[in-house]
Structures are given as structure tokens and as C-alpha cells.
Amino acid sequence: MSYLSNIDLARASRPDITIVLPNGSNHTPHVHVQDLPPSAWDVHLIKFKYCDDTRPESQLQKAEEQHRRLVPILKAQGCSKVSLHVILMGVMGTTYRSHTDTPLSKLGLDYCKAKKLTKDLNTHSIQYATKIIKTKRKLGFHQHNLCAIGTGGVSSRNPPDPH
Numbered sequence: 001m002s003y004l005s006n007i008d009l010a011r012a013s014r015p016d017i018t019i020v021l022p023n024g025s026n027h028t029p030h031v032h033v034q035d036l037p038p039s040a041w042d043v044h045l046i047k048f049k050y051c052d053d054t055r056p057e058s059q060l061q062k063a064e065e066q067h068r069r070l071v072p073i074l075k076a077q078g079c080s081k082v083s084l085h086v087i088l089m090g091v092m093g094t095t096y097r098s099h100t101d102t103p104l105s106k107l108g109l110d111y112c113k114a115k116k117l118t119k120d121l122n123t124h125s126i127q128y129a130t131k132i133i134k135t136k137r138k139l140g141f142h143q144h145n146l147c148a149i150g151t152g153g154v155s156s157r158n159p160p161d162p163h
Contacts, residue, residue: 013067015084017046019107023081038078044107045070045084050125053090056099060086093122 020033023042033041045067051059063086074082085107088099095101095118104114 013070015045015047015067015070017044019044019046038074039080041079041081043074043079043082045082046103046107047084047086048121049086049088050091051088053092053094056088056090056096059088060099089118089121089125091125093126095122 021042021044022031022033022036023040047063047067049059049063064084067084071082071084083106085103086099087103088096090096100118101111101114104117105111109117
């Protein structure tokens, strides 16, 4: 097995969620995946992104490009099955059949669970957008000052990660 150098590790993207499961159905439920070799892993990389409600494709491309190097790095480590799941949410609450519902169903969520998760994600983003607006008002920012902040990475099209 080949190992990653510190430089490769530093350059590798980090998805929002990584799920590692035993590959196939030959494993008993009590087997821990960390006890299996990477060739027996089924790795799911999950990336959540917010995007313009009417143009999700650019954020989808950005997410795929962001993690383009990670998939071959994991395969070089011996992982035979690696999947990237990009889940897009519109900034105004739009959910997409092909960019929200389909990736969630590929992860094994049934329709009701996928809808609940989508609702929870929308609620989470609204709560943090509200906190940002309240903070902005407390600090006395006006609309023209917000534009200056937007050039530093915060904009209405790509809200900041609330973490």
C-alpha cells in the first residue's frame, strides 16, 4: 500500500462528511470497518453546497473540482470504491430533484427521511442567515459596507459556513 506524503495530505480536500462502510454484503454486522483493509471499504464523500436557486450547475462543478484530487488519493491508498455525493441547496430554500433528492436517496435515505433532512438543512441555513443579519445590524453595517465585506468571501450568493 502506498502512503500519502504530508504535502499530499495538506493539499487534499476535506468533504463535509465521510462515511466508510464495509464493501459488499459478505461482512457480518459486528465487523468494524477499521479492522478491514481499505480494499474492502465503500467510501462515501459527502459535500453540501448552497447555490443560486436558478443556477446550481456552477456550484456542482466547484464541488466536483474541489474533490477531484481526493478520489484518486483514496484509491491510491487501496480504496476500491469511492463515491462523491454533492448535495445542493438553493439559498432561498430551493431543493432540486437531481441535486438534492437523488444524492440523498443514493445514500440510502428514503423519501420521508430525505425530505426531513432537507427541511432541517433549510432551517439551519435560515437560522444562521438570521444571526448574520442581526450581527450586521448590531455592528451598524449599511448596505454599501456589506458589499465591501462580500469581496472578502461573504456574499449573498455563497453564505458563509456557520461552523
